[in-house]
Amino acid sequence: MTKSNDYDIDINVLANNPKAIQELLNSLTSMHESLALAKSETTDIQERFKIAFDALDDGFLIFDKQDKLVLCNEAQLNSFGEAQKFIIPGVTFKEMMINIAKSGIIPGIKGKEEEFVDDLIEKRKNEAGHEKTFKLMIIGGYCNVTSTLNLVT
Numbered sequence: 571m572t573k574s575n576d577y578d579i580d581i582n583v584l585a586n587n588p589k590a591i592q593e594l595l596n597s598l599t600s601m602h603e604s605l606a607l608a609k610s611e612t613t614d615i616q617e618r619f620k621i622a623f624d625a626l627d628d629g630f631l632i633f634d635k636q637d638k639l640v641l642c643n644e645a646q647l648n649s650f651g652e653a654q655k656f657i658i659p660g661v662t663f664k665e666m667m668i669n670i671a672k673s674g675i676i677p678g679i680k681g682k683e684e685e686f687v688d689d690l691i692e693k694r695k696n697e698a699g700h701e702k703t704f705k706l707m708i709i710g711g712y713c714n715v716t717s718t719l720n721l722v723t
Contacts, residue, residue, distance in 0.1 A: 637662045651675075664691055 584591050623630070629646025633639055639659050647654050656669040667690055670676060671683035679686045 631657070633663055637664070639663070639666060663694070667691075 584594065623641065624644040626643055627645060629649050630641070630643050631639060631646055632641040639657065639661055641659065642657050647657055650657055650670075652675050653670045653673065656666055656673065658666070661669075664687060667687045668683065671679060671687050674680065676686070
């Protein structure tokens with residue numbers, strides 16, 4: 571007998587029972603169709619959420635508990651100007667800021683990029699749970715960043 575999660579399958583019974591094989595096949599087909607429908611509905615919900623999220627006038631960056639970028643809407647992405655190529659889901663806030671700092675598009679920090687980012691990270695940690703708005707000057711404009719960081723331990 572083979573056990574898989576909630577289903578017990580006796581191979582010997584199946585080998586000599588075409589009706590049991592057909593019932594198993596029907597059951598598996600039904601499960602497959604249900605999963606396909608759930609996946610389609612999930613994809614549809616995700617697409618509608620992204621459309622609504624991108625329609626917001628305010629820019630948002632959403633990070634997970636590991637401080638990795640999960641989502642960025644169009645308004646926020648556009649505010650980064652030349653730096654938008656560094657706004658990549660899956661990178662940490664620190665990695666994102668290091669890449670932006672090292673690219674040379676933040677004036678006045680050449681040679682002090684690591685220190686700039688470390689200070690920014692420290693300010694962010696110290697203000698956990700408090701909303702803080704700061705301007706990040708990027709060549710070609712400014713990016714207003716409002717950060718509300720809630721650290722979960």
